[in-house]
Amino acid sequence: MFELTRTIKYEADRVKGFGREVTSVPGCENLETCIQCGTCSGVCPLSIYMDYSPRQVMALVRSDFKNEVLRSHTIWLCASCYACTSECPRKIRITDIMYELKQRAMHEGIYPRKFPIPVLAQEFTKMAHKRGRVTENFLATILFLKTNIMAALGMWKLGLGLLTRGRFPLKWESIKRRSELDGMMKTVDNISIDALPQAQHHGHKHNGGH
């Protein structure tokens, strides 16, 4: 008993213009010249866990398969080690493209929900925004509560270890001038980067906050 799935892609599956949109973001231009050699996947320490290899992500972006790319685990598995960017023979800044795709996935709200990595990014951002600093152990606690309560229980031993070694602060770290940072962020919210003259960034900024 098994179910067959059709894997064919139709032209209607493409979101035409998506590839161009990504490659027109500064830093992502070279993607157009990808020769699909697979060096990125070959050097990526995490490619072995990815649903699409980094090389495939490049091909999918270029061919406008927006939904496939933004839903992929690959972009979230990228740990930003920059090995691919360093090695790419076409000088494609693959890590930056992954960031670009992460931002788009967040913005479109189509990232995998229970997947802990985008949740971490969200929570991290929230904490950094609110307090100006990140207290790692609290962040980890929140993360586990949101994604996998069992994992949190499994980590109690690590927490205890950190505590006894003085590496588990019991109070929140934060900056003194929280309102200053808040004001800065509000300023950003009020400027639309796309409305700026000579803006090279294309309509993907999402300064409206989350």
Add this chain to the structure above:
Amino acid sequence: MQMDNQKAEVRIGFYACHCGSNIAGMVDVVEVAKKAGKLPHVVLSRDYKYMCSDPGQELIAQDIKEHKLNRIVVASCSPLLHEHTFRTATEKGGLNPFYFHMVNIREHNSWVHTDRQEATEKAYALTQAAIRRVAHHKALEVKKVKIEPSVLIVGGGIAGIHAALTMAEAGKKVYLVEREPTIGGHMAKFDKTFPTLDCAACILTPKMSTVGSHPNITLWTYSEVAKVEGFVGNYKVTVKRKPRYIIEDACVGCMECIKSCVYKEPKFADEFNEGLGKRKPVYIPFPQATPQVVLIDPETCLQLKTGKCKKTCVEACADRHAIDFNQKEEFIDIQVGTVIVATGFKTFDAERLPQYGYGVHKNVYTALEVERLVNASGPTGGHVVMRDGQEPKSVGIIHCVGSRDKKTNRWCSRVCCMYSMKLAHLIKEHTGAEVYSFYIDMRTPGKGYEEFYDKLLEEGVQFIRGRVGEVTDWAYAPGEDGKLVIRVEDTLAGYVRRIPVDMVVLASGLEPHKDSQDVRRLFNMSCSTEGFFLERHPKLAPVSTFTEGVFIAGCCQGPRDIPDTVAQAGAAAAEALVLIDKGSVELEPNTAYILEQECSGCKSCIPLCPYTAIAFAEDRNKAVINEALCKGCGTCVASCPSGSIVQNLFEDEEIFKEIEGVLAYE
């Protein structure tokens, strides 16, 4: 010559070429011709489909006669392409060819612009400039230069060898200059040649020895071109002969000196075997080296280094007296009519890609090293044994090392796919090892090449499409301990794979020599952006350069395989033969002369001339230009404070009129 047109009425004929749609597609040539027809002195203005065609040229000749034209302007392609054609047509009409001027509205206009109105406007402006200019043209006479019936060939690889033999067989005097102690180049190091797998030595060495013994060929190995002066037909070349500490004429190649050297065993890295074998300080690069003359390496020879040696070699040489420890660098001047540059390539230095571990892991080899390993006359006698003494059971060949990579060399080196497959075949044949070939795209465009690929597939070579990420010696999975592990995405199967192998072969790409820029300057050639020598035209003049009489052949122009190299060498030889057999070459009459009545005798022009063509006549207190020495750059003209120097074809008045013309549009 012709009647003196100077005082006669100027009657200009103008022709605008459509060049099919090449020009007419972007420039309204009909409009340009129509407007040009209304300009002063223009008697006749036409547009025509293809001016360079026979009927087009005929049209000019006819019109000159019928309409009594005495100036011709053609607006078409680049003068570098067809100026000669139209000058000939002008001459055919009975006019001095230098009453012609050409307007470039294709390369400089229709092909590079996108707005029809702007392009047309520009074409008309350039036309006006030419029409104003041509009125001031004068009848000139071309200079003919005799061509010395000899050729200098730089580089003794297969390209140089083939060109030398072709020219020598045609009865021309050939000077073949090679930097290394022997000719043969890279090909001499190869074992087999793809795709036929015939033995490289078997097909090359007979040609080498013919070069060595041919009466028309003077072979100077271990020599370099130091200086080149003059121009087509008459190049004066200085060749530097490095001391090999052997009197070439006296040495018979008996190699007794090598046997008797105080070093009983070969001790020093052998360059010919890519450092895989050893040689003595006195050595011959390989048995079939041409010339069959030994040489002494001053870096390792005891006598040359310390002056303290028993000189057993001299004893062994006995009364031949071929060894001369006092030999010095020598410079020889020769006179040649033409030059063929065939300086070849250098292989990419694999250490520049540290992720592949060359120089770190001893069982990582370059392809050229493996050529020596599989070669029966190589350091291991043709046994593929690695630096650790083992025969490999599994081998990974990595393509595109230093090719198709924006961080190193952008180009495809063209030969690596094929030679990698050849090595895969040979390694399999010699050792029965499992061979993996990692490629980005398999490039086999050549006669019998794709069939060779087929053969390799049948032989069971594992072809994996993916550029290798890294070669490491850290083991993770079972079976990886003590091996070199290749990590790669198998892009066709869709998996990242780790493949442990005993030996890694890096298919290094081809690149220009480190000193290619110096060679280029020596012969006044151009380089393309990559550093390979630039041909005059990529399609129609592939072995010519921008310097008249200097031709190029082989990999110095770009990566290519042996068949293409030989074909190109033949072509270069043929081009050189054409020049020589023609006996003379016509030079542009663009030389400068002095208007004596204007010259104030200030001498400021004299040091400016790089050809010392300007002398000073003390008796008259005037500068004098020697026309035979003048190359026509016009630098003195631009610098003369009294305006008393005139350059033919580029007179001040002509250029001022051109400036006026290009700015005369509305």
Add this chain to the structure above:
Amino acid sequence: MNNPIWQPRIVAFFCTWCTYTAADLAGVSRMKYAANVRVIRVMCSGRVDPQFVMDALAKGADGVLIGGCHPNDCHYAEGNYKMLRRFRLLQRMLTDLGIETERVRLEWISAAEGEKVKTVINDMVEKIKAMGPLNLPGRFQEWDREMDSLEHAATQPKESEKPHAH
């Protein structure tokens, strides 16, 4: 001057061996660039007389581009150096005349650098567009008029006490 579609006029002097050939290469490679440049071919950049440059500006060019071989690559050994030396003098002269030195540009472009022809021309057109028209012929007329009025003033004793027109 208020013409909204004003297009700069640039006269270029290209040496036949390097830059002219490079421009041919740009054509063969079908690169696209602005149509404002009119090329005059010379054998060597060393042939470019400063008078040519001044003459072009005086006749209405908004800029002049000189293209030669890279240093050490001159077909005639050192014509490009001679040009470079002259170019520096030329720039001083332009400054004295109150003309922006960026209007006259010297570029080394080898026969292989078709791409550079494109970028240099596009860049120069952009920059001159930003600077606006030079209009030397117009200024000459203005100066002529001033000179006339001065001469006029000098020949008319009655107005001689008047201060100069500006």
Add this chain to the structure above:
Amino acid sequence: MKYSYFPGCSLKGTGRAYEESIIPVMKALGAELEELDDWNCCGATAYMAVDEVKACVMASRNLAIAEKAGNPEVLAPCSACYLVLNKTKHYLHDSPPVAHVVNQALKTANLTYSGNTPVRHPLDIIVNDIGLEAIKKKVKTPLKGLKVAPYYGCQMVRPYATFDDQYNPTSMDRLFQALGAEVVRFPLKTRCCGGSLTGTLPEPGLLCTYIILKEALKRGADVVATVCPLCQFNLDAYHDQIAAKWEPARIPTVYFTQLMGLAFGMDPVQLGLQRGFVAMKPVGQAAA
């Protein structure tokens, strides 16, 4: 020499030992670290994934505060902070629109950014400015017999590698040799430690960590030395999980500054060495 010191969040929490060792070591070398006033989180890799403009704003607040502080250079010991601050500098330089927004935001806090204060890693300063000769002079108890696997991680050498080779960095190798230690050839010196994945997706994250630890043991190292608090945490804190998943790979992981402190004859507790999960064998004392 006085440096503006940007500790980053980790050095106040899980990476306390890094701060505890770097301050005395730098002091011993004559360099004073002045902590940036009211610094905030650099944004790390996570913020970049959400909003790159805001990430730049976060980072640039620190850069602007540093400019105000007036010291010629900023020292950022955490590789992630080092990368993010430098990356932000590149962004602001390359993208005028982003720079515009950032400058607007800074203005509301009475701050300005000119881009003139370099952000440097302490390893760079120690090896290239202070120099190995000066360091050798400070060594009181050479680390004789200690085999160190130098682990550089990714973000210090990639992609803005300015002071060392990104394929085979050697700054730490040379440093430890100067301290008298033996450096093992470590092919994984720039391989990723898994970054924040160890916390989010244990399987892939911990595999990265496990591979590095296992190889260090195989190469005969006594200790792994790091330049980054996240690397140190990943290599140090998950031994139980690694042992449960694969096999034990117990080897201590310390900061390079801790090894320097030991060689300079400082007290291990003062250097925070007791904070590691795997204790380091006492060295140096025997030689002293």
